Amino acid sequence: MPKGYNNDVELLRQNEYPHMNNGVYLDHSGTTIYAKSTVDSFASKMITNLYGNPHSENSPAKLSGDVVDQVREKTLNFLGASPQEFDLVFVANATAAIKLVADSFRDLAEKTRDRRFWYGYHKDAHTSIVGVREFTHGQSHCFETDQEVERWLYSPGTSAVNRHNPTGLGLFAYPGQSNMTGRRLPLSWSRKLRQSEHLQNTYTLLDAAALAMTFPMEKVFQDADRAPDFTCLSLYKIFGFPDVGALVVRKESGHILTLRKYFGGGTVSMVATLGENWHRSKGLQAPTYKLHEGLEDGTLPFHSILALGEAIDVHKRLYGSMDRISDHTSYLVARLHRGMIALCHANGQPLVRVYNENKDFENPSRQGSAIAFNVFRADGNYVPYSDVEKSANAAGIYIRSGGVCNPGGIFTSLGYEPWMTERALSAGHHCGSHGISIIHRLPTGIVRASLGAMSTKQDVDTFLNFLLKTFAEGLTTVNAAENKNANREKIFSPSLYYLPPPSASSETLLAEDLPAEYTTGAFSEVREVPRPRPLAYHIRTAPDAVPRTPPVPVRDLVHGIAVVR
Numbered sequence: 001m002p003k004g005y006n007n008d009v010e011l012l013r014q015n016e017y018p019h020m021n022n023g024v025y026l027d028h029s030g031t032t033i034y035a036k037s038t039v040d041s042f043a044s045k046m047i048t049n050l051y052g053n054p055h056s057e058n059s060p061a062k063l064s065g066d067v068v069d070q071v072r073e074k075t076l077n078f079l080g081a082s083p084q085e086f087d088l089v090f091v092a093n094a095t096a097a098i099k100l101v102a103d104s105f106r107d108l109a110e111k112t113r114d115r116r117f118w119y120g121y122h123k124d125a126h127t128s129i130v131g132v133r134e135f136t137h138g139q140s141h142c143f144e145t146d147q148e149v150e151r152w153l154y155s156p157g158t159s160a161v162n163r164h165n166p167t168g169l170g171l172f173a174y175p176g177q178s179n180m181t182g183r184r185l186p187l188s189w190s191r192k193l194r195q196s197e198h199l200q201n202t203y204t205l206l207d208a209a210a211l212a213m214t215f216p217m218e219k220v221f222q223d224a225d226r227a228p229d230f231t232c233l234s235l236y237k238i239f240g241f242p243d244v245g246a247l248v249v250r251k252e253s254g255h256i257l258t259l260r261k262y263f264g265g266g267t268v269s270m271v272a273t274l275g276e277n278w279h280r281s282k283g284l285q286a287p288t289y290k291l292h293e294g295l296e297d298g299t300l301p302f303h304s305i306l307a308l309g310e311a312i313d314v315h316k317r318l319y320g321s322m323d324r325i326s327d328h329t330s331y332l333v334a335r336l337h338r339g340m341i342a343l344c345h346a347n348g349q350p351l352v353r354v355y356n357e358n359k360d361f362e363n364p365s366r367q368g369s370a371i372a373f374n375v376f377r378a379d380g381n382y383v384p385y386s387d388v389e390k391s392a393n394a395a396g397i398y399i400r401s402g403g404v405c406n407p408g409g410i411f412t413s414l415g416y417e418p419w420m421t422e423r424a425l426s427a428g429h430h431c432g433s434h435g436i437s438i439i440h441r442l443p444t445g446i447v448r449a450s451l452g453a454m455s456t457k458q459d460v461d462t463f464l465n466f467l468l469k470t471f472a473e474g475l476t477t478v479n480a481a482e483n484k485n486a487n488r489e490k491i492f493s494p495s496l497y498y499l500p501p502p503s504a505s506s507e508t509l510l511a512e513d514l515p516a517e518y519t520t521g522a523f524s525e526v527r528e529v530p531r532p533r534p535l536a537y538h539i540r541t542a543p544d545a546v547p548r549t550p551p552v553p554v555r556d557l558v559h560g561i562a563v564v565r
């Protein structure tokens with residue numbers, strides 16, 4: 001059960017997130033938002049110190065090198081990963097971390113008998129995880145359910161996973177949290193895999209890009225024997241800034257990455273070029289060099305790493321712990337879910353369909369801070385997801401729609417068979433919110449609303465209110481513009497517009513989900529209720545993506561940055 005809302009966030013939003021004032025930001029799964037203090041303290045350090053390229057030996061270079069070392073350790077500590085057991089490789093983003101692991105496996109696989117490795121991935125995986133399969137010469141398998149993964153872990157020799165040699169070199173990857181539905185997947189699989197006699201040459205890659213945003217990662221790293229071999233992260237999704245990623249490597253397994261072929265400036269100790277072609281990879285010279293020294297090609301983003309150190313300090317000061325954030329976002333996502341499934345048209349037709357195999361939105365070990373859904377008209381037909389995003393954008397509510405880079409999740413949730421996916425392609429559909437939204441009455445994507453550490457109850461309630469006012473049909477007794485403050489009881493009368501969800505009584509809904517501070521004032525010009533229109537086979541709509549309000553004036557941000565304390 002979610003423990004509760006962090007009331008301090010209300011004040012934090014005023015003081016630390018003035019740049020969030022002009023709208024309701026609900027795309028934290030894309031990136032969360034940085035605190036003003038992070039930018040201030042980063043700017044302060046930048047203009048009071050001189051930072052050089054850490055590959056040099058001069059003092060400014062040494063300062064950068066020291067910062068990188070300290071922040072590496074600070075980041076591991078923040079994640080609850082002991083620096084004795086884990087190393088952290090700085091990369092551009094989660095995708096770069098995945099690619100680094102994939103490159104290593106591809107290179108090593110050249111030395112296996114059939115010159116390829118096996119790759120298994122879960123259907124909830126992000127596109128960046130799916131892409132690794134292209135290195136396997138066809139020896140990959142997509143697990144369609146958690147149960148299929150469990151069966152394979154229990155009995156790898158007999159499971160049909162398209163693997164010629166069950167004991168050969170392999171990699172199994174899955175997301176800790178679906179970036180589409182927010183569903184959290186079991187964290188026990190790495191341990192089970194490591195304990196399997198057959199799977200001793202199969203390694204685990206946990207994609208924690210979505211999970212780490214609002215989850216205490218010490219639960220992943222507290223015991224190195226149970227932890228994934230490799231864990232990829234996009235740190236901007238936790239802190240909002242800077243835009244860097246990380247690969248956390250279990251030291252006992254990390255040596256396998258050092259067998260990759262490519263080297264760049266910084267990852268070799270010697271290179272011969274004239275007459276002979278040899279080099280000495282730092283990765284193979286432990287303990288002289290640490291694991292990360294053999295994996296970080298080229299100059300690190302040392303200014304960004306400096307900013308990361310500031311971001312971690314500010315984050316701790318503002319929020320205390322990831323547990324607190326997890327409780328807060330769990331509370332909010334449960335509130336959003338309960339509110340959404342209670343919305344309906346005047347004729348009783350539900351307004352939204354939420355996609356998730358997980359029915360327990362109140363349980364943070366099963367559900368993260370995102371919800372995937374589509375909107376229905378009163379006649380049961382779908383509203384194009386791109387229209388929902390477009391209307392929300394016009395109302396100053398920032399959400400995401402489309403395929404959200406989760407092909408397996410999208411097509412299983414929407415009930416697509418392989419031929420239908422091909423038909424969508426042949427009809428001219430493509431990922432993103434500019435594709436064809438509806439083909440033969442079936443959506444090709446979803447709408448996603450996602451919450452972060454600094455989201456508030458009001459963000460959630462404003463969004464519910466927007467859905468109701470914009471898409472619910474038959475509310476002819478209510479003119480939304482006239483009823484900004486008056487007739488509130490009428491607008492939110494559960495008997496008219498809300499149906500209690502199966503698990504909650506209408507009293508609970510009124511007391512908990514339709515609070516007094518529920519307001520429509522900030523978004524008075526939300527769109528008219530859409531009129532039913534003839535259904536084309538292929539409905540293509542594209543948002544014009546014009547924000548309702550102008551962005552925060554640049555001057556203000558600059559002023560904020562310039563305040564050096």
Ligand SMILES: Cc1ncc(COP(=O)(O)O)c(C=O)c1O
Binds near residue numbers: 096128211234
């Ligand atoms: C679960 C998951 N994996 C991978 C990624 C890719 O992250 P990045 O674009 O930072 O490489 C994302 C981004 O949204 C994600 O949510």
